[in-house]
Amino acid sequence: EKISDHYFDICIVGGGIAGNYLAHLLTQISSDKASRKNYKLKICVIEEHKEIGLPFQCAGIVSQKILKLTKIPPHLILNRVKEAHLFAPNGEKIQVIAQEQPVILDRIAFDKFFAQRAQNKGVLYYLSEKFLKFKRLDSEWVEVTTNKHVFHCHILVGADGPVSAVGRQLNRKNTLVPAAQVRARIQWPNYVTSMYFDQQWRELFGYVVPEGANGICRIGLACLRHTPKKLEIFCNKIGVKPHELLDRQGGILPINLPTRFVWNNVVLIGDAAGFVKATTGGGIIMILSAARILAPILLIALNKGDYSYHFLRWKYQIPVKLSIGIELKIHYLIRLFLLNLRTEDYRQLFHFYYLPKIRSMVYRDADMDFPAKVILKIVLTSEFWIWCVPIVLRKWRLLPYIIRALFT
Ligand SMILES: Cc1cc2nc3c(=O)[nH]c(=O)nc-3n(C[C@H](O)[C@H](O)[C@H](O)COP(=O)(O)OP(=O)(O)OC[C@H]3O[C@@H](n4cnc5c(N)ncnc54)[C@H](O)[C@@H]3O)c2cc1C
Missing domain, CATH: 3.30.9.10 (D-Amino Acid Oxidase, subunit A, domain 2)
Structure with a gap:
């Protein structure tokens, strides 16, 4: 029988790196403020697997x-x-x-590390428990149903991976x-x-x-x-x-652009929100960066009692889009470009890299996650226009995709 006495401030679905790191940050940031106000934040993580970190699915x-x-x-x-x-x-x-x-x-130990720290600070983990659905009761409360419990929370965080069930209920698919x-x-x-x-x-x-x-x-x-x-x-x-x-x-x-990841009382983070680099499939740094924006905002939302789409959009979605979102767009555009390269184009591109000026720029400024700086520098060189623009022009069919990416 389902029991309905589980009330939380924040309910996180998914005990992957996004859920664990966010839970850890929330307890870390809130501990000072909470001790002053004599109020303990109530957070839970719902994870369908019985052990954090497993199954292992990462190159790390x-x-x-x-x-x-x-x-x-x-x-x-x-x-x-x-x-x-x-x-x-x-x-x-x-x-x-x-x-x-x-x-x-060590990806398994990495996930466990943050989960353990969150648990030590009082976050409740419900393992072997599958999120099924949620219902927004009013502007204050969301009802979350799993296969074992019914929870109530002010804010529901969907950190449940690429096939997010929370996202699906909001008609968002990756x-x-x-x-x-x-x-x-x-x-x-x-x-x-x-x-x-x-x-x-x-x-x-x-x-x-x-x-x-x-x-x-x-x-x-x-x-x-x-x-x-x-x-x-x-x-x-x-x-x-x-x-x-x-x-x-x-x-x-x-592999897509993160478009919308906030609603009234609900936010998405991590793979659920599409925070993955389209060039490499890497998501970890993007997730950690987004969680660092989200955690303090959730605490402010709880303090103000404002869980509205408007507040969460201005304080979380827009800052994320303006920071990692821009970098994710660049990764996406590079992926579009790579998808359309022929073998001959690769040859040309590889030779372009061996130009001394380009090599030294890459040596100094290359950043696996945030390529905007080095790309901008390269685009401003005359070599780029001589070597790469002919390839780009041949791919004119990409134009609608590029425009879509720029305005998403
Ligand atoms: C093969 C592979 C290699 C990769 N290599 C790298 C790499 O080298 N570097 C890098 O940065 N990134 C890499 N990534 C990407 C990276 O692993 C992900 O971006 C990251 O793990 C996403 O974390 P997450 O917490 O958002 O989602 P997930 O890790 O998917 O975690 C989501 C959690 O939610 C749980 N869950 C899902 N649905 C429910 C439900 N209904 N109820 C309860 N729980 C649920 C899942 O069990 C899971 O534990 C790789 C990915 C793959 C697949």
């Missing part, structure tokens, strides 16, 4: 910005890579070296690209990550991410059709033998 590579955004213990960092090797469909390779040295995370990954013990330099561009998995690329001293690599790709089969082809291509395979993972990437 993030930019070094993570070290500025959060204080994480060293054991969560498995490796740092110093070089990225990019392969064109014809096998031509460029070796990208930048000041940026991405971090490889464009989904299936991903597949294996872990394998192969001969691979542990300071190199590689990306293989190929028409067969054109919606992303094939990647190899070394975990570090253990000699294990995360190898994967994302594409619309026959993803497991394509992964097999990719593994053959880079010489992975069947006996070297350790385990397999799957997953889904939401």
